[in-house]
Amino acid sequence: MGIFRDLIDTTRAILAGPQSAAEAPAPAAAPRPGPRVTVDAFARQLRAEFPDGVDAPTLWDRCEAVGLDMADVDRAIDEQTYAAERAAQVNPSQVDPAALTVVDLTGIDAVRMRVKGITFALHDNERARFGGTDYLLVREPGNAHDPHAIAVYGRGRRVGYVAASRAAALAPLLDSLEGDAFRVGGAVVTEGRTPRLWVDVPRVPALRAFARSR
Incomplete structure (x- = not known):
């Protein structure tokens, strides 16, 4: 029976003829490397x-x-x-609070404002580290861009500035006080992935009254 089976298979192959290229199965496409x-x-x-x-x-x-x-x-x-x-x-600047004469302004009327110029003072991943609820205001009368500039420092590192319009009114009053730096409050608010720093800026009438009482 095996001889007859082989003969039948051979006969079928001869009658079928060679397989055309069109009938031949296409080779599988090689997967594109990732x-x-x-x-x-x-x-x-x-x-x-x-x-x-x-x-x-x-x-x-x-x-x-x-x-x-x-x-x-x-x-x-x-x-x-x-x-x-x-x-x-980013132009980092630091101070040693222990070496400064600090005047406490946390008890006077203030308005909470966004710290300006943060991107020039801190990297994004440093905001939470140097931001907080306690800041120092430091006058920069020699600032080449604004002689009324008031820098904001958190944990000894400059984090930005008080808005220029408010600094112009506050600078003469701060200059009249005997101090190197002025302690104020603030906050850090996280919006999305980037913390935003806020500083409590004294109101002009309240700071003027405080200066007169000294």
Whole structure:
């Protein structure tokens, strides 16, 4: 029976003829390899290789080679460049509160205002560390941008400034007081992922009355 089975199979193969290319099953497509690096890591790599910026054709070819979307990588490059520029603008300044003559203004009437210029004084991840409920106001009469400038310090680190319009009215009154710094209250409010710093700025009539009583 085995000999007859082999003969039948051979006969069927001869009658069927060779299989055409159209009938032959298509080979399975090789799976596309996944990305070997993350978008952020690849963006950092390109920024290091092309400090003056990478042109679009090169960016396209490089993204194709690693299986990443060009738009995602381009967006990551922009975000990292912006973050680096922001970091370069930060100008940290510190004081030692123990070495200053501090006048306590926490007992007089005040209005809570947003601290200005935080992005030039702190990195985003430093806001919670140096913000709080206790601040020092320090006059900066030598400030090149505003001779009425009043800096705000938290835990010995400058966190920003009092708004210029309010500082112009307060500066002469603070200058009349015998003190290097002036203690006030404040708060840290978290909105989203970025804490916002608020400082209690003395009202002009209340500070004027306080100065006269000294």
